[in-house]
Amino acid sequence: MSRSDRGGRPSGGRGGGPAGRPQDPGAMLDDRGADRRARGQDSRSGAGRAMQNVHNDGGYVSVSSPSGGSEGITRQEGFVVTLRDAYAFVQSADSERQYFFHYSEIRGGGSSRDLRNGTELMFDIFEPRNGDKPTAVNITILPRGTIKMEVDIAVDLRGSIHKEPKERRDERGPDRRDKKDILLMTGRIKTCPGQSGLGGEPAPDSAVFGIEDTVNLEDGSPYKPRTEDEVLFDMVFVRATRQRRAVRVRLVKAKVDPRETGIVSALKDSFGFIQCCDREERLFFHCSEMADRRGALREGDEVDFIVEKDRDGRNVGRAIRVLPAGTVSFDKVLGEDVAGNVERELRASKKGGRSGGPPLRDDMRGSGRELFGGLIACEFEGQQLRLPFEGEDVDLPAGSRGEEPPAFLKGDGVSVKVVLHKPSGRKRATAVRLVKFGKEGREQGVVTRSKEGTGQGQIRCCDRQEPLPFNIGDLDSDPVAAAAAAAVGTEVEFNVVESRGDGRPMAVRLERLPAGTVSFETVIDGPFRGKVVNCVPSGAGASPRQPQAKKKAMREGPAGLIAIDGAHVLEAAGPSQGQNGDSGGRGEAARAELPFGWSDQSERAAVLRKGDVVSFAVVVDRPTKTRRAARVALVAPAPAAGCEAELPSEA
Known part of the structure; x- marks a missing residue:
């Protein structure tokens, strides 16, 4: 049994329909009387007997009842989308809705045998008063190509890509994709001002478009629209979505992207990461983005690339090219050498590499003890800066074996170059050279x-x-x-x-140092005065039979002790060290005595006795921090027995 036999031949039905040859929608708009006469031939349709109003809205054809009742008929165009034994569904060309229709509603000499998926139809929409779903009635089969889904608005408009179209994510097919998914995959083009449409009116300011609306490049490769590309396009009005759409989009001038540089920091099976030079970021990239896929990419390779957004809005690397070694630099030198002083010394660490910086290559590493944490104070372009530096920032002196950078200590004068670390925007010192040793700690x-x-x-x-x-x-x-x-x-x-x-x-x-610069003693001139409280025999009176070493010890050894008014002398001489290295200032002040030797006397031939009043200077031995009297001279001899002489006042 054929589809026509099962469904019944069109013998008239609900709503009626036009008789004779199907008409083009534009012809129907021009001859509204013929349309009314055709619709009025079916006496079985109440809507057909009513006076109809026909109007056009951007290619949208509709017929409605003037009575204003809830039951009305609207004339539309569409395509067959689903076929069954006795009925089918038609997709409206003026909306995204589908309508049921029975084969008995076919008019104009057509039959169900002429229906295929995509067959173009003209039909009325019948909306029952009881609230049931609207259906398609009074159906006319149209010749193929009759329905125009797009109405031309303008041609050869100039504009720029404002929003890139996204890739399709919904794999259910275009018939089931909802409006939200369509908006996600469309881009937008902004029209350059001062252009006109086909009717002479100003061209709309923007239109949506998709990947399928683009034209291939001259070399035959597909055009991938990018933001700020200059394009040439035509604009149409899409009946189904009632949107202005850009079609036949052709590239005029591609956006020139600044290429950035970096080092490949990690590689996996089909993707990797790049440590950027111009931003503090690690960029993901897919190996398919290599401009030249013939060469193998390795970790540590220097590359340049374009930064673009992926579908999730994250930065990724595109169009990656390998550069010669030594091309990429993470630092930018600012100006000439400047003078500075070391504020903080370098510290040693087993861990190499600058925090947040590029990975160190094998030829950049030292002996395993990486130096870091140094700080240099300097003036640069009128600003006082405190610049960090590390062991790899130090210039090795000529003739150095290159194992370790020279040690810098606090206070050293240095010459440096100020560099800008491009990823982080921070400044640091490099090419650090020692100019002079600091005096601190020398x-x-x-x-x-x-x-x-x-x-x-x-x-x-x-x-x-x-x-x-x-x-x-x-x-x-x-x-x-x-x-x-x-x-x-x-x-x-x-x-x-x-x-x-x-x-x-x-x-x-x-x-x-020049000869005579170094001194192991510090002399404090007085003159100070005191009284001899203890004497030993002079080496001059030694027996000729005594060994020469003992004679020398007697000559150079201590000759005695001088009692002093200790407060002012010891304060002037500073603290001293005892035999065990402990400070002996407090005990010595209590004794108020200073030793002196035979060589410390102003007159070697003079023999001092106990009780003699003498003047002297104080000598501090720097290595041992001990003190003694020097340049000892007799002021007043000791008094006779039974008399005590007072210590003469200082002149």
């Missing part, structure tokens, strides 16, 4: 031992009792010049640091 001494074979020497220090070792190479980068400079008796100035090997103190950063 000590003096005399070289007492020098061995060229081992490259080691020893210094007698002015301010400490224990001698300090040093490396001969610290005096000069030239081994020959360093050996000559480290001769025994050379006076030097240095800093003291802990040795990395055993933690013992050692002298570093040595600098030669």
Whole structure:
């Protein structure tokens, strides 16, 4: 049984319909009387007997009853979307709704045999008064191509991409995609002002478009619209969505994207991450975004790329190209060298790499003890800056083996370059070079031992009792010049640091001093006065049979003690150290006595006796922090027995 036999031949039905040949919608609009006559031939339709009003709204054709009742008929166009045995569904061309119709509603000599999916129809919409769903009635089959879904508004308009179209996410098919999904996948083009449409009226200011509305590029590759691209397009009015749509979108001038640079920090199977130079961010990228897929990408490669937004609004890398090694720089040098002073010294760490900075390559790493945490104060472009620096920011001196950067201590004068770390926007110091040693913490001494074979020497220090070792190479980068400079008796100035090997103190950063600069004693001129309270025999009266060492000890040893009015003398001389290294100022003040030797007398031939009043100066031994009397001179001899002389007042 055929579809026509099962459904019955059109014998008239609810609503009636036009007789004769189907008409084009535009022809129907021009000849409204013919439409009314055709509709009035069906006496079985109450709506057909009523006077009809026909109007056009952007290609939308409708016919309504003037009675204003709830039961009315509207003339529309559409396409067959679903076929069944005795009925089918038609998709309206003027909306997104579908309407049921029975094959008995087909008019104009057509039959159900002529229906296929996509067949174009003209029909009325019958809305029952009882509230049932509207149905399609009075159906006329139209020739293919009769229905125009789009009405031309303007052609060859110039504009720019305001919003990029998104990719389709809904895989249910276009027939089931709702309006929200359609809006998510469409882009928008803004029209350049001053352009006109086909009717001479000003062109609309914008229109939506999709990927399917674009035209391929000249080389045949698909055009991927991007924001701010300049395009040429036509504009139409879409009947189904009642929107203005841009079609035949052609690229005129592509947006020139600034390419950024970075280093590939991680790679997985088909994607990776880039540490950016110009932003503090790690960008995701897919390996399909490689501009040249012939070469293999590796971690640490330097690349440039374009930053774009993905469907979730996150930044990703596109059009990635590999650059030659050494091209990418995370820093920008600002101006010339400036002078500064070290405020905080570098500290050693087992962990390498700058916090928040690029990953260190193998050729950028040191011996495993990375230095960090230094701080330099300087003036740059009228501003006082405190710039951080690390071990890799230090310029190694000429002739250095490159194992470790030189040590910088607080107060050192340096020359630096100010650089801007582009990802973070922070400044730091680099190309740090030592200009002069700081005076803070500097000590003096005399070289007492020098061995060229081992490259080691020893210094007698002015301010400490224990001698300090040093490396001969610290005096000069030239081994020959360093050996000559480290001769025994050379006076030097240095800093003291802990040795990395055993933690013992050692002298570093040595600098030669002119002869006569170093002094192991500090002389405090008085003159002070006191009374001799103890004397020992002079070495001059020693027996000829005594050994020479004992004679020398008697000559150079202590000659006696001088009792003093201790307060003013000890305050002027400062604190002293006892035999155990403890401060002996308090006990010595109680005794108010200072030792002196035979060599400390102004007149070596003079013999001082107990009770003699003398004048003297105070000498402080810097290594031991002990004090003694020097330049001792007789002021008044001791009184005769039974008489006590008072200490003469100071002149």
